[in-house]
Amino acid sequence: QVQLQESGPGLARPSETLSVTCTVSGGSISSYYWSWIRQPPGKGLEWIGYISNSGSTDYNPSLKSRVSISVDTSKNQFSLKLTSVTAADTAVYYCARIRSEAAPFDAFDIWGQGTKVTVSS
Amino acid sequence: DIVMTQSPDSLAVSLGERATINCKSSQSVLYSSNNKNYLAWYQQKPGQPPKLLIYWASTRESGVPNRFRGSGSGTDFTLTISSLQAEDVAVYYCQQYYSTPKTFGQGTKLEIK
Numbered sequence: 001q002v003q004l005q006e007s008g009p010g011l012a013r014p015s016e017t018l019s020v021t022c023t024v025s026g027g028s029i030s031s032y033y034w035s036w037i038r039q040p041p042g043k044g045l046e047w048i049g050y051i052s053n054s055g056s057t058d059y060n061p062s063l064k065s066r067v068s069i070s071v072d073t074s075k076n077q078f079s080l081k082l083t084s085v086t087a088a089d090t091a092v093y094y095c096a097r098i099r100s101e102a103a104p105f106d107a108f109d110i111w112g113q114g115t116k117v118t119v120s121s
Numbered sequence: 122d123i124v125m126t127q128s129p130d131s132l133a134v135s136l137g138e139r140a141t142i143n144c145k146s147s148q149s150v151l152y153s154s155n156n157k158n159y160l161a162w163y164q165q166k167p168g169q170p171p172k173l174l175i176y177w178a179s180t181r182e183s184g185v186p187n188r189f190r191g192s193g194s195g196t197d198f199t200l201t202i203s204s205l206q207a208e209d210v211a212v213y214y215c216q217q218y219y220s221t222p223k224t225f226g227q228g229t230k231l232e233i234k
Binding site: 094099111113114 | 163171224
């Protein structure tokens with residue numbers, strides 16, 4: 001079955017760029033849509049954005065100026081970059097698969113375990 | 122953005138009793154062309170990622186016990202757990218995927234009374 005695994009730095013410095021990668025196993029990344037979602041400590045879930053198997057993207061307007069999502073089909077991975085981070089970006093970052101292969105408007109059916117990123121000097 | 126508001130924020134229910142969580146969207150998430158409600162429910166236990174329970178407002182994900190039932194349409198939705206089990210203690214979120222940005226409710230914490 002398809003599994004997702006995030007990897008990240010654990011710690012990011014204020015004003016720097018946060019980079020997190022999601023590795024897809026048990027299936028090809030060349031189908032479906034793939035998303036990033038984050039959860040600050042003790043808080044709820046915030047959708048960051050998604051990327052399609054063809055590389056088209058859509059981002060949350062609240063983060064759009066700072067975020068980019070890319071895909072590397074040769075490695076079966078997709079990645080998140082968030083620039084100019086502050087303490088408010090401290091969160092667990094989850095990658096997730098969108099159920100539908102055809103369109104991004106569907107639920108998140110498979111999630112990674114999450115990677116905690118703390119922004120601190 | 123579509124704002125999702127859940128009620129209550131927390132809920133304590135006795136084992137074997139019914140638990141009901143409500144979710145209201147600031148605009149309809151019913152797509153008229155296919156008559157589908159673009160609404161999902163997730164369960165999150167401490168230290169774990171969210172788990173998909175229900176999609177299209179009322180379709181149970183494979184493997185989800187049938188004591189979990191989703192209902193509602195348009196802007197008002199309900200997740201019902203018919204007979205609460207100890208393993209159902211968790212935070213529950215609703216989420217709309219009708220439009221971007223996709224948005225979640227604030228969560229409802231379900232505990233045993």
